[in-house]
Amino acid sequence: MKDLLYLSVNYIRHHRVKLLVLTLAITLVSWLPIAIQSIVDQTARQLSQRAERTPLVIGAPGSPLELSLGSLYFKTKTPEVLPYAEVAAVRATGYARAIPLYYRFRVQDYPLVGTSPDYFDYRGLRLSSGRHAALLGEAVIGAQVARDMQLTVGDHVISSPESVFDLAGVYPLKMPVVGILAPGFSPDDEAVFVDIKTAWVIQGLGHGHQDLNRKEALGQILKREGDNIIANASVRQFNEITPDNLDSFHFHGDNADNPISAIIPVPADKKSAALLLGHYLEERSNVQIVRSQRVIGELLDTLFTVRDYIVVGIAIVALATATVALLVFYLSLRLRKGERFTLARIGASRWQIQALMATEVIFVLLLSAVLSAILIALTRQYGMALLQQLLMT
Amino acid sequence: MRTINTSLLLGMALLMQLTGCGREQAQQQQQGIAETAAYIVAVNNPLLYFARRLTGDDIEVRLLAPEDIDPATWQPTVADVLQLQGAELVLLNGAGYSSWLDKIAISSGKLVATSEAVQDSWIELSDTLTHSHGPVGEHAHGGYAFTTWMDMSLARGQAEAVATALQQRWPRRSDAIAANLAALSADIDGLDDGYRQQALSLAGRQLIYSHPVYQYFQRRYQLPGYSLHWEPGAMPTEQQWEALRQQLSDTALFIWEGEPAAPIVERMASLGLEFVVLDPAANTSGKDWLAVQRENIARLSAANKGSGL
Amino acid sequence: MALVLEGVHFAYGERGFALSVPQLEIRPGESVALVGPSGSGKTTLLHLIAGILTPDRGRIALGDNDLTALGGRARRGHRLSRMGMIFQSFELLDYLDVRDNILLQARLAPGVAISSELERQASTVAGELGLADKWRRPITALSQGERQRVAACRALLLDPDLVLADEPTGNLDPANKQAVLDQLIQLCKRHQRILLTVTHDHSLLPSFDRVVDMASLLTAEVAAA
Numbered sequence: 001m002k003d004l005l006y007l008s009v010n011y012i013r014h015h016r017v018k019l020l021v022l023t024l025a026i027t028l029v030s031w032l033p034i035a036i037q038s039i040v041d042q043t044a045r046q047l048s049q050r051a052e053r054t055p056l057v058i059g060a061p062g063s064p065l066e067l068s069l070g071s072l073y074f075k076t077k078t079p080e081v082l083p084y085a086e087v088a089a090v091r092a093t094g095y096a097r098a099i100p101l102y103y104r105f106r107v108q109d110y111p112l113v114g115t116s117p118d119y120f121d122y123r124g125l126r127l128s129s130g131r132h133a134a135l136l137g138e139a140v141i142g143a144q145v146a147r148d149m150q151l152t153v154g155d156h157v158i159s160s161p162e163s164v165f166d167l168a169g170v171y172p173l174k175m176p177v178v179g180i181l182a183p184g185f186s187p188d189d190e191a192v193f194v195d196i197k198t199a200w201v202i203q204g205l206g207h208g209h210q211d212l213n214r215k216e217a218l219g220q221i222l223k224r225e226g227d228n229i230i231a232n233a234s235v236r237q238f239n240e241i242t243p244d245n246l247d248s249f250h251f252h253g254d255n256a257d258n259p260i261s262a263i264i265p266v267p268a269d270k271k272s273a274a275l276l277l278g279h280y281l282e283e284r285s286n287v288q289i290v291r292s293q294r295v296i297g298e299l300l301d302t303l304f305t306v307r308d309y310i311v312v313g314i315a316i317v318a319l320a321t322a323t324v325a326l327l328v329f330y331l332s333l334r335l336r337k338g339e340r341f342t343l344a345r346i347g348a349s350r351w352q353i354q355a356l357m358a359t360e361v362i363f364v365l366l367l368s369a370v371l372s373a374i375l376i377a378l379t380r381q382y383g384m385a386l387l388q389q390l391l392m393t
Numbered sequence: 394m395r396t397i398n399t400s401l402l403l404g405m406a407l408l409m410q411l412t413g414c415g416r417e418q419a420q421q422q423q424q425g426i427a428e429t430a431a432y433i434v435a436v437n438n439p440l441l442y443f444a445r446r447l448t449g450d451d452i453e454v455r456l457l458a459p460e461d462i463d464p465a466t467w468q469p470t471v472a473d474v475l476q477l478q479g480a481e482l483v484l485l486n487g488a489g490y491s492s493w494l495d496k497i498a499i500s501s502g503k504l505v506a507t508s509e510a511v512q513d514s515w516i517e518l519s520d521t522l523t524h525s526h527g528p529v530g531e532h533a534h535g536g537y538a539f540t541t542w543m544d545m546s547l548a549r550g551q552a553e554a555v556a557t558a559l560q561q562r563w564p565r566r567s568d569a570i571a572a573n574l575a576a577l578s579a580d581i582d583g584l585d586d587g588y589r590q591q592a593l594s595l596a597g598r599q600l601i602y603s604h605p606v607y608q609y610f611q612r613r614y615q616l617p618g619y620s621l622h623w624e625p626g627a628m629p630t631e632q633q634w635e636a637l638r639q640q641l642s643d644t645a646l647f648i649w650e651g652e653p654a655a656p657i658v659e660r661m662a663s664l665g666l667e668f669v670v671l672d673p674a675a676n677t678s679g680k681d682w683l684a685v686q687r688e689n690i691a692r693l694s695a696a697n698k699g700s701g702l
Numbered sequence: 703m704a705l706v707l708e709g710v711h712f713a714y715g716e717r718g719f720a721l722s723v724p725q726l727e728i729r730p731g732e733s734v735a736l737v738g739p740s741g742s743g744k745t746t747l748l749h750l751i752a753g754i755l756t757p758d759r760g761r762i763a764l765g766d767n768d769l770t771a772l773g774g775r776a777r778r779g780h781r782l783s784r785m786g787m788i789f790q791s792f793e794l795l796d797y798l799d800v801r802d803n804i805l806l807q808a809r810l811a812p813g814v815a816i817s818s819e820l821e822r823q824a825s826t827v828a829g830e831l832g833l834a835d836k837w838r839r840p841i842t843a844l845s846q847g848e849r850q851r852v853a854a855c856r857a858l859l860l861d862p863d864l865v866l867a868d869e870p871t872g873n874l875d876p877a878n879k880q881a882v883l884d885q886l887i888q889l890c891k892r893h894q895r896i897l898l899t900v901t902h903d904h905s906l907l908p909s910f911d912r913v914v915d916m917a918s919l920l921t922a923e924v925a926a927a
Contacts, residue, residue: 003809003816007798014797087501097502116500117478134474136496195498206495246496247468255495342793345754346856347782348810349775 004352008359019364022328026368027375029318033311034372035379040307042384044300047073050186051292053123056273058082058090058098058263058280061288068295071262073187074103074111081259082287084196088256095276096265102199103261107157107192110145114199114260120181122266125188129153130179133195136206136249137241139175140193143183151177156240157192159202173202174240185385200251200258201241208241208249265289329361434480436491437464437675439542440507442682443552444484446577447559447570452481456677464675465539468493482562484555488515489536505558507551508541515541516608540673544609545585552577580683587690588614594697598644601637606650606673618648625651628660638664646696669696703765703863704729705751705896710760712750721746723760723919728912730863733887733897735907738916744900747916748866751898752785753777764863782811786857788886790869792849794856796841800833801825803841804855811860820859827855831885847878854886858895865890867899871906883909 012019050072059067060080070076081104090098099122102114117132119125120140130153133140139157141149151157159173175194183189200206241249251258267273280289336357343353432453435441444454457476458467469477474497477483483499485491487508494504508515516538542548556574560567592614600618602611603625611617621637623629629637647661647668661668669692672678674685705728713720721743728734736744749755751762753769756777762769764784769777781787786807794803804824808814828834831851836844844852850870857865870886871879883899883906890897899910907913 007795007802007806007809010802011797091502099500116502117498118500118502131471131475132478133498134471134478135498138498197495197498249496251495338793339795342789342795343810345752345789345793346787346807346810347778347785349778352810 004355004359007356008363011356011360012363015360018328019360022325023364023367023371025321026325026364027371029314029321030368031372031375031379033314033318034376035383036307036310036314038376038379039383039387040303042380044303046186046384047296047300048293051296054264054292056265056267056277057290057292058086058265058287059261059290061286064288064290064295065299067262067288067290068292068299070103071101071264072292072296074113074191075187076103076261079104079261081261082263083256084258084260085256086287087260087263090263090265090276093276093279095272095279096267099264099266100196100260101262101264102196102259103191104259105199105202106160107139107145108149108160110142110190110192112159112192112194112199112202114194114196116196118266119193119264122264123184123186123188125184126182127179128182130177132179133193133198134178135241135243135246136195136201137173137175137198137246138178138194139198140179140181141177142181142189142191142193144189145192146177146180151180153177153180172239173198196260197251197255198241200255201249203259205253205258206249206251208245325364329364332360333357431481432479433482433484434477435484436486437542438677439548439674439682440484440486440551440555441677443555443577444559445681447552447556447573448566449569449573451566452563455480458676460677462676465490469497474498482558484558486539486541486551487512488539488541490539505554507554507558508547510554511541511547511550514544514547514609516612538605538608540606540675541609543607543673544613545581545588546613547609549578549581549585552581584683584686584690587687588693591690591693591697592616595646595693598646599642601640601645601647603647603649607648607671610671625649625653625657628654628656634660634664637666641666667696669693703896705864705898706761706763707751708761710750710757710762712746712755712757719743719746721750723747726914726919728896728898730896731891731894733890733909733911734899735910735913736898736900736916737902737904737907737913742916744916745868748868748898748900751864752787752866753781779812782807783814783860784863786854786860786862786865788850788853788857788865788867788870790872792846792853792873794841794849794852799838799840800828800836800844800852801838803852804828804859807856808859814860824855824859827858827889828852830889831855847874847882850874850878850882851885854882854889858889861893862895864896864898867897869900869902871901871903876905879903879906880909 051068054072057067057071059071060082062080066076066079070079084100087098087100090096097118099116099118100114101119103111105112105114113119120132127140128143130140141151141157145151145157149157155177156174157177159175161172175192175198181188181193197206265273265276267276277289277291280287340353340357343356344350348356430453432455433444433448434455434457435444436456437458438456441454441456444452448454455476456464457469457473458464477497477499480503482505483503484505484507485494487506518536518538542551553574556570559570563570588610595616600611600616602618602620603623605620605622607616607618607620619640621633623633641664645666647666649668649670651672652670653661653668658668671689671693672685674680674682678685680688705726707723707726709725710723711720712722719741736747738744746755750757751769753772757770760770764780767780767784769780772780787793795806798806801821801824804827805816805821808816808820808824814820825834825837828837831854833848833851833855836848836852841849841852850873854870857867865886867886871883874882886899887897887909889895901907
């Protein structure tokens with residue numbers, strides 16, 4: 001037996017390229033359908049978990065899917081906006097607390113989410129270091145952001161301009177990182193959180209600048225009409241909010257008119273949720289309320305259908321691969337006819353010869369199975385994280 | 394064979410590194426922080442007093458501004474903001490009080506704008522500076538007079554607003570709060586009557602106010618006058634004294650926010666100028682807000698009686 | 703140990719081919735060339751002696767062992783441990799190197815362990831056949847002559863009583879032919895082994911102790927009958 005194994009190992013080593021290619025092909029086609037299934041299932045679970053925890057979302061009229069994806073996962077390109085006054089309107093119904101979200105801007109590839117401190121309680125997000133944002137311009141970042149950008153408390157993040165050609169006043173704002181969230185394996189890991197007002201500052205709705213009544217500003221004043229000072233555009237706008245210039249930051253107009261992307265209503269109980277839903281469905285036409293589970297459920301149905309198509313496709317490929325593998329084994333046995341003849345003439349038993357021939361097949365199938373099992377285990381454990389990493393970079 | 398094994402191990406190690414081992418950390422973090430006792434933050438002394446009266450001291454009510462700082466000019470530190478974020482309710486005065494609100498992160502659901510219901514009664518300040526630059530256009534940094542609670546009818550409205558917010562937050566204490574509100578309202582009404590009575594005696598006198606913080610008081614009790622920017626602890630300049638002297642009539646009564654320093658008192662005596670302290674009690678001073686207001690009325694009464702007019 | 707065939711008869715049923723050897727005896731250390739035209743049954747006779755084929759009747763004995771009395775498994779075992787086989791096409795496994803090809807028969811033989819002693823023997827045999835520096839070379843890197851020497855080493859390693867060679871020089875160039883054959887004969891003689899070689903090449907016949915013509919074997923049978 002030992003000697004047969006020795007011979008087999010030599011055979012396999014001699015034909016390693018052929019056998020490895022065959023092994024990898026079989027590994028891939030046996031792993032892929034299970035991996036896809038596993039990742040789709042995990043995605044579905046994550047998506048639906050978040051939707052379950054946030055059953056209602058309020059936003060501007062438009063695509064319910066866009067609103068759900070935006071408010072739950074911050075994944076949207078051009079969110080519609082609704083006025084901040086709607087937050088008070090939700091609260092005024094008496095059915096729910098209301099958490100504003102404004103996810104229009106980005107820090108590099110990470111969504112910048114303007115919200116209120118309620119959000120962290122609502123999501124049960126804990127800090128792994130630092131503290132929550134307290135002052136205008138402070139940022140709290142998700143665990144993934146911290147890891148990828150290698151940021152610690154005290155570092156800064158800079159908001160990205162919406163586009164290179166955006167000259168209308170979305171200034172990059174440099175924000176100190178005051179806290180880092182513990183990983184929650186959710187989209188919150190990949191977001192940069194600021195107070196909603198900080199997001200408005202980024203949009204140019206609030207700003208800080210030199211005091212125009214001070215001497216240094218004289219050069220920038222175009223004219224003075226009574227109490228009204230008209231200055232040129234070179235008045236230094238601060239691109240970072242510091243304790244020194246915090247006082248100079250101010251908002252123009254009423255905050256109630258400022259934009260937000262969505263509101264997460266937090267009803268006290270199921271009855272309040274139902275009443276809120278009814279209220280918005282029946283009495284409000286300029287805002288929409290969305291049942292996230294339903295929307296995400298529809299998305300998942302599509303996802304499952306796509307997955308099924310892919311799996312069927314792969315099953316066909318697997319069948320083809322199995323056929324090719326059979327052919328390879330058959331041809332290989334044909335090629336080894338001389339070897340079998342030699343062995344028989346020297347005096348090898350039929351069993352010895354068959355065992356020697358079988359080891360090739362057994363080796364390939366066994367190695368494929370082991371590799372496939374390892375890959376499947378790794379996919380189950382790390383597939384999602386890896387996929388997200390790949391999608392992000 | 395050996396090369397295959399090695400590359401497999403390398404691949405696995407890489408995967409481990411990429412994905413990290415964060416799961417355990419996350420679970421550790423999930424074990425929450427011990428729940429701290431609920432508390433309320435009030436932004437000034439009158440609201441602090443109202444809340445304490447209404448809750449019957451069942452719930453801690455805090456005023457974050459130190460005693461020696463006017464809550465109107467106080468700015469919160471980061472630690473203060475974190476306290477504000479942790480509060481169940483933050484009782485705001487409204488009318489532009491607490492301008493720091495726009496500069497901190499706070500959930501708007503906690504905020505109670507106590508004078509919002511009487512927003513129509515807010516007095517707009519005239520000396521507003523507007524400016525324009527860049528794409529935004531003209532904008533004003535103006536505002537309202539904010540010492541609303543010196544009009545006792547507005548103070549009562551604010552107390553009612555505080556009561557409503559407390560009842561919404563703690564519905565089970567609703568009845569107790571309502572009973573407390575009745576008592577508190579009666580006390581405030583008493584102050585209103587007191588001020589009104591004294592105002593009758595003051596009618597016709599020239600009133601000079603040390604600071605422009607009496608707009609609501611003046612309107613409510615029909616006691617017009619003009620305001621200086623004098624601090625009770627800082628000796629005014631000669632020019633300021635001279636300007637004052639030229640304005641003075643025989644009936645003049647100077648109204649101080651706080652007890653003036655001895656040299657000022659002497660100087661006033663030399664001018665034959667009567668004065669009375671009318672403390673808005675924006676901050677605590679060891680006494681509660683109601684007591685200070687009662688003392689104000691007593692001092693006005695004394696001034697009225699003592700006056701030879 | 704002498705090889706003795708008595709009244710051996712073998713027939714391929716369908717083709718109507720039949721072979722009868724009334725009497726053949728080869729002494730230990732004797733080298734015998736088996737000649738005859740194609741189709742005369744030389745290879746068949748070799749296979750009968752090796753035990754690959756079983757005669758319909760008659761007796762084949764190597765010393766005291768009556769091979770025709772053994773069962774299939776015992777015969778295979780006997781072949782592996784007591785006989786060496788050399789073929790025209792070398793019959794080497796190209797996924798094994800020189801050493802492992804030489805050791806192949808030993809690996810398959812029952813009751814033989816690949817000991818360092820055996821390896822030393824193998825290397826000695828390889829040295830005797832001029833393969834000392836090719837020990838771990840892949841088979842595909844060897845010349846035809848070298849390959850046949852490897853096959854010879856494999857056949858000789860377990861010190862067989864009988865070496866059966868089927869056209870062992872058929873694929874070799876003239877210079878190699880004689881050299882390989884001489885080495886083979888010499889090694890067999892030295893260890894008192896019987897060498898029975900099927901060959902077409904008449905130029906090689908003088909090297910053998912005895913030449914047996916298939917025709918004379920059959921004649922002998924006719925005479926006996």
